[in-house]
Amino acid sequence: MEEQIRETALYWAQAVATRVPENVLRLYHPDGSLWGTLAHEYRHGYREIFDYFISFLGKEGLRCEFKSGMVRVFNEFAFYSGVYEFSWEMAGKQILLPARFSFIYKNENGKWLIMEHHSSMFPEKPFRVRKYILKPSAC
Numbered sequence: 001m002e003e004q005i006r007e008t009a010l011y012w013a014q015a016v017a018t019r020v021p022e023n024v025l026r027l028y029h030p031d032g033s034l035w036g037t038l039a040h041e042y043r044h045g046y047r048e049i050f051d052y053f054i055s056f057l058g059k060e061g062l063r064c065e066f067k068s069g070m071v072r073v074f075n076e077f078a079f080y081s082g083v084y085e086f087s088w089e090m091a092g093k094q095i096l097l098p099a100r101f102s103f104i105y106k107n108e109n110g111k112w113l114i115m116e117h118h119s120s121m122f123p124e125k126p127f128r129v130r131k132y133i134l135k136p137s138a139c
Contacts, residue, residue, distance in 0.1 A: 002071040005078045005105060008112045012103075013064040013084070021053040029106055029113040037086065037099045037119040059088035059095075067098070078105040078112060084119075098122055 008027070015023040025046060028034070034043040036052045043049045056062075069082020081102040088095050104116035 001073045001078070005071045005073065005080050005112060006066075006069075008105065009066060009069075009080055009103060012114070013066065016057065016062060016064045019057040019059075019062055021050050021057055024053050024057070025050050027114055028117070029108070029115045032114050033116050035118040035120070037097070037121060059090070061087070061089040063087045069101075076107040077115075078107070079103070080105070 012024065012027050015027060018024075028046070028049055030046060032045070032049060034049045034052060036043065036056060038056060039052055043052050063086070065085050065087070067083045067085055069080055069084075072079045079102070082100070084099060084101050086095075086097040086099065099119050099121050102116070102118045103114055105112040106115045107113075
């Protein structure tokens with residue numbers, strides 16, 4: 001079952017490489033949700049997920065490669081989290097964007113569909129404790 005989930009994720013990466021939103025969208029559950037790598041808003045349902053991919057897939061030569069990850073399967077749900085890397089060309093240069101991902105899949109009639117997908121860039125620098133200004137309480 002674990003290998004089936006990894007293959008399903010590879011289908012997603014292949015669909016991304018086609019740069020055709022419909023190819024990617026068909027891998028999501030109709031009630032699916034997405035926090036896209038470069039998104040500032042949460043997307044829910046086909047229409048909103050489609051809108052995100054219209055923009056994201058516009059990158060010339062876009063590719064996605066899974067680098068590492070862990071799969072866990074619980075009945076009709078599966079979780080796949082790890083690291084992938086997007087690459088594309090911009091102004092004659094190769095852009096590499098490593099990101100963290102979490103996919104939650106639901107098995108519907110023998111087909112694993114993406115129910116939830118979260119992707120985020122790694123912070124550029126390690127977290128540092130910052131000084132915060134605390135306001136006195138109103139008590």
